Amino acid sequence: MDAAAGALLDPLGFGFFQRALVASVLAGITCAVVGSYVVLKGLAFIGDAVAHAAFPGVVVAFIVGAPYVLGGGIAAFLTAIGIGWVTRRARLRADTAIGVVFAGTFALGIFLYSTIRGFVGDLFGFLVGNVLAVTAEDLFALLILGGLVLAIVALLWKELLYSTFDPLGAAASGLPVSVLEYLFLGLVAVTIVVSLQAVGIILVVAMLVTPAATAQLLTVRFSRLISLAALIGAGTAVAGLYLSFWLNVASGATIVLVQSALFALVLLLHRRDGWWRRPAAASAA
Amino acid sequence: MTHLRTDRRLPAIDHALDASHARAHADVWLSDVSAGYAERVALEDVSLAVEAGSLLAVVGPNGAGKSTLLKVMAGLLRPWRGRVEVLGGPPGREARRVAYVPQAETVDWHFPVTARDVVMMGRYPRLGAARRPGPDDRRAVEEALAKVGMADQQHVQIGRLSGGQRRRVFLARALAADPALYLLDEPVTGIDATTQEELMDILEAEAGRGRTVVATTHDLACAAQRFQRVAMINRRLIAHGPASLVLDQALLSRTYGGHLLVLGGQTVLLDDAHHHDQPASDTEPHYHDDAAP
Numbered sequence: 001m002d003a004a005a006g007a008l009l010d011p012l013g014f015g016f017f018q019r020a021l022v023a024s025v026l027a028g029i030t031c032a033v034v035g036s037y038v039v040l041k042g043l044a045f046i047g048d049a050v051a052h053a054a055f056p057g058v059v060v061a062f063i064v065g066a067p068y069v070l071g072g073g074i075a076a077f078l079t080a081i082g083i084g085w086v087t088r089r090a091r092l093r094a095d096t097a098i099g100v101v102f103a104g105t106f107a108l109g110i111f112l113y114s115t116i117r118g119f120v121g122d123l124f125g126f127l128v129g130n131v132l133a134v135t136a137e138d139l140f141a142l143l144i145l146g147g148l149v150l151a152i153v154a155l156l157w158k159e160l161l162y163s164t165f166d167p168l169g170a171a172a173s174g175l176p177v178s179v180l181e182y183l184f185l186g187l188v189a190v191t192i193v194v195s196l197q198a199v200g201i202i203l204v205v206a207m208l209v210t211p212a213a214t215a216q217l218l219t220v221r222f223s224r225l226i227s228l229a230a231l232i233g234a235g236t237a238v239a240g241l242y243l244s245f246w247l248n249v250a251s252g253a254t255i256v257l258v259q260s261a262l263f264a265l266v267l268l269l270h271r272r273d274g275w276w277r278r279p280a281a282a283s284a285a
Numbered sequence: 286m287t288h289l290r291t292d293r294r295l296p297a298i299d300h301a302l303d304a305s306h307a308r309a310h311a312d313v314w315l316s317d318v319s320a321g322y323a324e325r326v327a328l329e330d331v332s333l334a335v336e337a338g339s340l341l342a343v344v345g346p347n348g349a350g351k352s353t354l355l356k357v358m359a360g361l362l363r364p365w366r367g368r369v370e371v372l373g374g375p376p377g378r379e380a381r382r383v384a385y386v387p388q389a390e391t392v393d394w395h396f397p398v399t400a401r402d403v404v405m406m407g408r409y410p411r412l413g414a415a416r417r418p419g420p421d422d423r424r425a426v427e428e429a430l431a432k433v434g435m436a437d438q439q440h441v442q443i444g445r446l447s448g449g450q451r452r453r454v455f456l457a458r459a460l461a462a463d464p465a466l467y468l469l470d471e472p473v474t475g476i477d478a479t480t481q482e483e484l485m486d487i488l489e490a491e492a493g494r495g496r497t498v499v500a501t502t503h504d505l506a507c508a509a510q511r512f513q514r515v516a517m518i519n520r521r522l523i524a525h526g527p528a529s530l531v532l533d534q535a536l537l538s539r540t541y542g543g544h545l546l547v548l549g550g551q552t553v554l555l556d557d558a559h560h561h562d563q564p565a566s567d568t569e570p571h572y573h574d575d576a577a578p
Contacts, residue, residue, distance in 0.1 A: 040393075040396060040397070091323075155414055155415045156414055156415075158406075158409050158412070159409060159414060161398075161406075162406045162409050165392075165393070165396050165398060165403075165406070166387060166391075166392060166406070168356075168359075168361055168385060168387045168391065169385050169386065169387055169406075169458075170406075170409075170410075171359075171360075171361055171380075172359035172360065172361055172380060172383055172384075172385030172468065173380055173381060173383060173384060173385065173407075173409075173410040173462060174377070174380030174381045174383075174410045175409070175410055216397060219397065220397050220398075220399065220442035221397060221398065221399060221402065221442075222396075222397050222398055222402065223402075225397050
C-alpha cells in the first residue's frame with residue numbers, strides 16, 4: 001500500500017514532474033476537445049500537416065530569439081490557412097494540397113535547422129516531445145493558450161457543431177460559417193503548439209484524434225462525446241506520464257501508446273450503439 | 286388528374302406579371318439571375334417573384350438548376366448576374382428568418398447527434414454565441430418534434446432513423462426556427478406516401494399562417510396536388526404560375542424534353558431521377574448538385 005502511494009506521490013516531489021503533469025493534462029484536454037471537431041470534420045490529416053508546419057516556425061523563432069510558442073503558432077496558423085488557399089486556387093483535392101504543403105514546410109524546417117551552428121535546442125525534443133523539460137515560463141504560456149482555446153470552444157461549441165454538421169443549413173440561417181472555419185483552423189494551430197512539448201510534432205495528431213475517436217465509439221451524442229474525450233485525454237496523459245517515469249522511457253510516446261491501447265480496448269468491447277444506450281428500435285416511418 | 290386548388294391569399298396571375306407590384310409583395314424576388322459553379326452555367330436569366338404566404342414547387346429535370354436556385358435564394362451562392370431580394374434585402378441579410386433544409390445526400394448520417402439535437406440546431410442562430418438553450422427553446426423543439434410525429438424517437442441518433450423520419454426531423458428543425466421563409470431542397474423525395482402527405486399538410490399550414498415555402502421536387506404529382514404555385518425550370522425559367530396552369534402538357538414537354546410519356550390522360554415522367562428515390566443512404570457526406578456527373 002505504502003509502496004503504491006509512494007510510486008504515485010514520490011514523482012510529485014520533483015518540480016519538473018509537476019510541471020510535466022500540468023502540461024500533459026492541459027495538452028490532453030485541449031487536444032481532445034478540439035479533436036472532437038477535427039474527427040467529425042474529417043480533418044485529421046490537416047492536424048498532422050499543421051503540426052509538421054509548426055517546425056520551421058519553431059526554428060525561425062530560435063534564430064531570431066523569439067518564444068518558440070509564437071513562431072510555431074504563426075507557422076501553424078499560416079499553414080492551416082494556406083492549405084485552404086492552395087486547394088481553392090489550384091482546384092486540387094484537399095489531400096493533395098495538404099501533402100504538398102505539409103512536406104514542403106517540414107523540409108523548410110529541417111533546412112533552416114541545418115543552417116544553424118550550435119543549436120542548443122534539441123531537434124529530437126521537438127519531433128517527439130520532451131515534457132519533462134517544460135520550464136515555469138513555458139507552462140505559464142501554455143496555460144494561457146490552452147485556456148484561451150477551451151474558452152473559445154465553451155463560447156462557440158454549438159455554432160461550431162452546427163456548421164460542422166450542416167454547413168449549408170448553418171450558413172443559410174445566418175451563422176458566419178467561413179469565419180468559424182478559419183477560427184477553427186486557428187484553434188487547431190494553437191492546440192498543436194500547446195501540445196508540442198508534451199508529445200512533439202510527429203505524435204500530436206494522435207493526441208488530437210485518438211481520444212475523440214475512442215469517445216465516438218462510446219456515445220451517440222456530441223455533448224457527451226466532447227466531455228468524454230476530454231476525460232480520456234486527461235486520464236491518459238496522467239497514466240502515460242507516470243508510466244514513462246516508472247519505466248524511464250519517452251513520455252510523449254508513452255502517453256500516445258496509452259491512448260492507442262485504450263482505443264483498441266474500447267473498439268473490442270464497445271457495443272455498436274454506444275456504451276450507455278439500449279439498442280433503439282429504428283422502426284420504419 | 287390535377288386538382289385545382291382555390292387560392293384565397295394570392296392576387297390574380299396578371300398582377301404577378303406587373304414587376305414593381307410583384308417585387309413589393311414578394312418574399313423572394315429575382316431579376317435576370319444567372320448563376321453557376323466554376324465555368325458551368327446552372328441558371329440563366331431567371332426572373333421570379335414568390336408572393337409572401339405562398340407554397341411554391343420548383344420542378345424540372347436533373348441538372349435543371351433547382352438546387353442552385355434555392356442556394357441563390359438562401360444566400361449560399363452569389364449569382365453571376367442579376368438581382369436578388371429575399372425578405373426585403375439582399376440574400377443573407379435576413380438569414381435568421383430563413384430556414385434552409387439541404388438534400389438528404391449532403392448530410393453525414395453517422396454524425397453523433399440525436400433527432401432532438403438536430404431540431405435544437407434550428408434555435409442556435411437566434412440564441413447567439415455563448416447562450417445555452419432555455420425553456421423557450423426547449424418548448425419550441427418539443428412542439429416541432431410533436432408536429433412532425435417524432436417526439437417518441439427524439440433521443441435516437443439520426444443515422445438510425447429511416448429516410449422518411451430523417452426528413453421529418455429536418456422539417457422539425459426548420460419549424461423550430463420559426464422562419465418567415467422555408468427553402469427546402471427535395472423535402473419529400475425518397476419517402477413513403479404517408480410521410481409525404483403529413484409533411485405537406487404541415488407546409489400547407491405554415492403557408493396558411495403567412496409563411497412562404499419554396500420547395501424543389503421531382504414529384505410532379507405532388508407538385509400538382511399539394512402546391513399552389515409551380516415554377517418549372519430547365520436552366521431557364523420555363524413557366525411560373527398556378528399549378529393547374531403550369532403543369533400543362535406543352536410546357537412539361539418543353540421542360541423535360543423526350544422524357545415524358547402521355548398515357549390516357551396520365552402524364553408519366555420518365556426522369557433519370559431514380560437514384561433520388563432511394564432512401565437516404567449512409568454514404569460519406571458529399572455536396573450534391575443537380576448536374577453532378
